[in-house]
Amino acid sequence: MKFVFDFTEGNKDLKDLLGGKGANLAEMTNLGLPVPPGFTISTEACKVYLDSGDEPAALRDEVSAHLTALEKKMGKKLGQADDPLLVSVRSGAKFSMPGMMDTVLNIGLSDKSVQGLAKQAGDDRFAWDSYRRLIQMFGKTVLGVDGELFEEALEKAKDAKKVTVDTDLDAAELKKLVTRFKKIVKAEAGRDFPQDPREQMDLAIHAVFDSWNTERAKLYRRQERIPHDLGTAVNVCSMVFGNLGPDSGTGVAFTRDPASGHQGVYGDYLQNAQGEDVVAGIRNTVPLADLERIDKKSYDQLMQIMETLETHYKDLCDIEFTIERGQLWMLQTRVGKRTAGAAFRIATQLVDQGLIDEAEALQRVNGAQLAQLMFPRFDEDAKVKQLGRGIAASPGAAVGKAVFDSYTAIKWSRSGEKVILIRRETNPDDLDGMIAAEGILTSRGGKTSHAAVVARGMGKTCVCGAEDLEVDTKRRRLTVNGHVVEEGDVVSIDGSTGKVYLGEVPVVPSPVVEYFEGRMHAGADDADELVQAVHRIMAFADGKRRLRVRANADNAEDALRARRFGAQGIGLCRTEHMFLGERRELVEHLILADTEEERENALKELLPLQKRDFVELFEAMDGLPVTVRLLDPPLHEFLPDITELSVRVALAESRKDHNENDLRLLQAVHRLHEQNPMLGLRGVRLGLVIPGLFTMQVRAIAEAAAERKEAKGDPRAEIMIPLVGTVQELEIVREEAEQVIAEVERTTGVHLKLALGTMIELPRAALTAGQLAEAAEFFSFGTNDLTQTVWGFSRDDVEASFFTAYLEKGIFGVSPFETIDKDGVGKLVRDAVAAGRATRPDLKLGVCGEHGGDPESVHFFHEVGLDYVSCSPFRIPVARLEAGRAASSSTGSDHR
Ligand code: ADP
Ligand code: MG
Numbered sequence: 001m002k003f004v005f006d007f008t009e010g011n012k013d014l015k016d017l018l019g020g021k022g023a024n025l026a027e028m029t030n031l032g033l034p035v036p037p038g039f040t041i042s043t044e045a046c047k048v049y050l051d052s053g054d055e056p057a058a059l060r061d062e063v064s065a066h067l068t069a070l071e072k073k074m075g076k077k078l079g080q081a082d083d084p085l086l087v088s089v090r091s092g093a094k095f096s097m098p099g100m101m102d103t104v105l106n107i108g109l110s111d112k113s114v115q116g117l118a119k120q121a122g123d124d125r126f127a128w129d130s131y132r133r134l135i136q137m138f139g140k141t142v143l144g145v146d147g148e149l150f151e152e153a154l155e156k157a158k159d160a161k162k163v164t165v166d167t168d169l170d171a172a173e174l175k176k177l178v179t180r181f182k183k184i185v186k187a188e189a190g191r192d193f194p195q196d197p198r199e200q201m202d203l204a205i206h207a208v209f210d211s212w213n214t215e216r217a218k219l220y221r222r223q224e225r226i227p228h229d230l231g232t233a234v235n236v237c238s239m240v241f242g243n244l245g246p247d248s249g250t251g252v253a254f255t256r257d258p259a260s261g262h263q264g265v266y267g268d269y270l271q272n273a274q275g276e277d278v279v280a281g282i283r284n285t286v287p288l289a290d291l292e293r294i295d296k297k298s299y300d301q302l303m304q305i306m307e308t309l310e311t312h313y314k315d316l317c318d319i320e321f322t323i324e325r326g327q328l329w330m331l332q333t334r335v336g337k338r339t340a341g342a343a344f345r346i347a348t349q350l351v352d353q354g355l356i357d358e359a360e361a362l363q364r365v366n367g368a369q370l371a372q373l374m375f376p377r378f379d380e381d382a383k384v385k386q387l388g389r390g391i392a393a394s395p396g397a398a399v400g401k402a403v404f405d406s407y408t409a410i411k412w413s414r415s416g417e418k419v420i421l422i423r424r425e426t427n428p429d430d431l432d433g434m435i436a437a438e439g440i441l442t443s444r445g446g447k448t449s450h451a452a453v454v455a456r457g458m459g460k461t462c463v464c465g466a467e468d469l470e471v472d473t474k475r476r477r478l479t480v481n482g483h484v485v486e487e488g489d490v491v492s493i494d495g496s497t498g499k500v501y502l503g504e505v506p507v508v509p510s511p512v513v514e515y516f517e518g519r520m521h522a523g524a525d526d527a528d529e530l531v532q533a534v535h536r537i538m539a540f541a542d543g544k545r546r547l548r549v550r551a552n553a554d555n556a557e558d559a560l561r562a563r564r565f566g567a568q569g570i571g572l573c574r575t576e577h578m579f580l581g582e583r584r585e586l587v588e589h590l591i592l593a594d595t596e597e598e599r600e601n602a603l604k605e606l607l608p609l610q611k612r613d614f615v616e617l618f619e620a621m622d623g624l625p626v627t628v629r630l631l632d633p634p635l636h637e638f639l640p641d642i643t644e645l646s647v648r649v650a651l652a653e654s655r656k657d658h659n660e661n662d663l664r665l666l667q668a669v670h671r672l673h674e675q676n677p678m679l680g681l682r683g684v685r686l687g688l689v690i691p692g693l694f695t696m697q698v699r700a701i702a703e704a705a706a707e708r709k710e711a712k713g714d715p716r717a718e719i720m721i722p723l724v725g726t727v728q729e730l731e732i733v734r735e736e737a738e739q740v741i742a743e744v745e746r747t748t749g750v751h752l753k754l755a756l757g758t759m760i761e762l763p764r765a766a767l768t769a770g771q772l773a774e775a776a777e778f779f780s781f782g783t784n785d786l787t788q789t790v791w792g793f794s795r796d797d798v799e800a801s802f803f804t805a806y807l808e809k810g811i812f813g814v815s816p817f818e819t820i821d822k823d824g825v826g827k828l829v830r831d832a833v834a835a836g837r838a839t840r841p842d843l844k845l846g847v848c849g850e851h852g853g854d855p856e857s858v859h860f861f862h863e864v865g866l867d868y869v870s871c872s873p874f875r876i877p878v879a880r881l882e883a884g885r886a887a888s889s890s891t892g893s894d895h896r
């Protein structure tokens with residue numbers, strides 16, 4: 001195996017092997033752009049080093065061979081006393097990662113070669129400046145010396161000369177500083193600064209390898225779900241110098257604005273500077289446009305190169321460059337990060353420029369970005385006071401009074417206050433407080449912390465790990481930069497950016513939602529560019545997707561919104577919500593009925609109410625399929641709380657005041673009490689045990705459909721049976737339903753076509769899907785319950801109690817309730833699809849669990865061949881987009 005590659009040997013697609021920086025340096029080299037020559041040590045070498053604790057045996061010789069070739073090309077040797085070749089040693093993993101080792105510049109300088117460099121450049125000051133930078137960077141990043149010590153020494157030198165910027169120090173002062181720096185190294189690292197150039201280089205290479213495993217790098221990888229075994233590459237690059245005087249300098253630039261996507265000149269430039277100076281803020285930079293005035297030739301060349309890069313990468317690129325005495329050098333490029341809004345705009349701009357096609361445009365955006373654009377946001381024009389910033393753990397914009405414990409959160413929210421729950425970190429005891437709060441803010445923990453996981457599960461805004469905030473729960477206050485926020489003070493948190501503000505920041509609706517709601521038209525003159533871009537991308541997605549998208553909606557209002565958002569039907573209408581509120585008492589009567597007559601009466605009262613629900617729903621979704629699920633949850637949910645009722649009965653008893661009804665109710669509640677309701681009397685079991693319940697619902701559906709037909713409507717009802725485990729259950733319900741439907745057809749004289757199908761949400765249902773398909777015209781995978789039953793997880797219990805530990809231990813990278821577990825739950829889905837279709841080739845297949853709106857899961861459902869996904873109305877645009885992306889990509893959704 002070969003471990004070292006010259007810049008001429010690689011290309012941009014070799015990021016796994018050469019890291020992002022190395023692959024792109026090679027790409028630019030091969031494009032003929034001015035890149036200082038060099039070579040890349042592969043991630044494979046790093047892996048061997050990390051596994052065995054030593055570099056691979058062949059590495060030293062390979063590096064020597066490449067170094068010799070480089071020296072030949074440059075006409076000087078590394079650290080050569082009279083004319084030294086200098087190099088930088090730069091880390092570069094596949095994904096850019098905070099916590100990796102900083103680059104060391106000017107390797108090859110020593111007490112001897114600094115003189116040679118001075119003579120060659122004709123500039124003493126430059127040579128000593130480069131040397132002091134080397135000792136400083138090397139001391140800090142390779143030898144682990146506290147960087148502050150160097151900074152302090154530099155400050156002292158400036159103070160002594162009464163100057164403020166480093167460029168005002170002359171050669172003699174810099175020479176003194178070098179002596180001082182060397183003393184610091186000796187004292188702190190317990191060794192002399194190495195004078196042998198090759199030793200400098202080797203130590204720097206090993207330091208880059210080691211930096212793969214710093215705590216910060218590990219934490220970042222866990223949060224971003226970057227595998228720990230990728231390793232980093234190391235780039236050795238011959239130096240070019242931006243610190244050779246005013247005709248030299250260094251800069252950064254974007255080929256277009258990463259915030260808006262607009263084309264133009266975006267970047268910063270700093271004269272007489274090296275490396276990070278431009279972003280470190282040591283002196284004031286000038287806008288890139290000023291370079292035209294400073295050095296027109298280099299500026300024109302740079303503009304040319306930026307266009308070449310953008311055309312070549314067909315995307316926004318960011319770059320680093322240096323000008324050495326009027327000669328431009330390219331030091332880095334990559335496809336640049338951008339905001340969610342810019343991603344949509346840039347994708348459509350590139351289509352208009354003819355650089356990419358619609359399918360490619362779909363790969364340049366994703367559902368998470370679209371979701372981000374749909375959250376209400378804080379008004380950008382508002383005057384705000386930012387308190388700090390944490391990790392954007394769960395998106396949204398939340399405003400409320402600061403509370404520091406769950407008890408207060410619950411108490412205040414009950415009295416109508418909006419609260420933000422602020423904790424150092426949350427634990428399962430905080431669950432009720434989290435539910436009561438508008439948003440959650442913690443000062444510790446990352447994207448997989450308890451607060452983050454639970455908040456995402458609840459769809460609640462959360463900022464976590466805001467480390468600047470000192471949370472004092474005992475004194476109910478938080479301190480940040482000397483500012484104190486007391487309990488009751490209003491704070492605003494932005495779960496999309498992680499920013500924390502003092503006071504109430506006004507919230508504005510997202511223009512993208514206004515567009516989906518139909519309150520803003522993409523064609524209108526005042527429609528902003530973002531809305532136009534989203535409109536076009538959605539059209540691309542709709543044109544490409546095979547999956548249909550339906551909504552989970554229980555009433556006409558939700559259904560109408562879903563329709564505006566592009567729903568092509570309802571995949572799940574839960575009827576249990578229709579039984580709550582005022583009607584709960586009727587259900588109580590039904591449960592408590594002692595005689596046939598009592599039961600009949602209760603059902604008779606419920607029927608017209610149910611029918612009216614469906615008439616409204618079918619009207620709202622006229623012409624589109626509506627899947628109605630018959631009653632699913634355990635009956636005791638309709639009964640009073642057992643403890644409350646017991647107390648009431650006991651109190652009445654003590655007053656000798658018998659309430660016959662309460663007593664009967666209490667008996668029923670006891671009778672129906674279950675240890676584990678999730679696995680108890682619910683779903684089809686309920687329909688089979690309570691006579692008349694399901695048939696009443698079927699009758700309501702059939703009569704509603706008939707009424708709509710008589711009104712010249714086009715109702716397309718589908719009846720869905722929940723929690724089926726065996727075909728026998730389905731057959732009984734089906735027979736009864738068919739009788740009822742036939743009866744309604746007879747009495748109304750309207751011909752009805754009502755499809756009857758089943759949910760697949762128990763492992764046994766999935767395993768016997770072939771049999772179920774005999775009695776079902778459609779399957780809808782209920783992946784929430786299927787995940788619960790396949791894993792044996794009770795969602796409400798496990799998410800709050802131990803998911804954090806599981807995520808931290810890497811047992812799974814993401815909660816199986818968020819993204820479908822492809823290997824387990826997904827395998828059942830896949831097999832059930834095949835078995836179902838084998839029995840009934842025209843079987844209709846969909847999914848109605850929350851996974852139906854999760855980007856990665858949508859790709860999976862596309863791949864296993866479902867006909868549709870169904871999700872909450874608000875997630876429909878995301879599902880449409882991801883379904884389009886899935887259909888137009890063969891490689892999946894990995895576009896970081
Ligand atoms: P990062 O990953 O932090 O961007 P880089 O490896 O790009 O680190 O290097 C840090 C700084 O040093 C950048 O400004 C880069 O342009 C500059 N730099 C790196 N190598 C050289 C070189 N050979 N000559 C001049 N400047 C360099
Ligand atoms: Mg860089």
Ligand code: MG
Nearest residue numbers: 722761782785
């Ligand atoms: Mg279910």
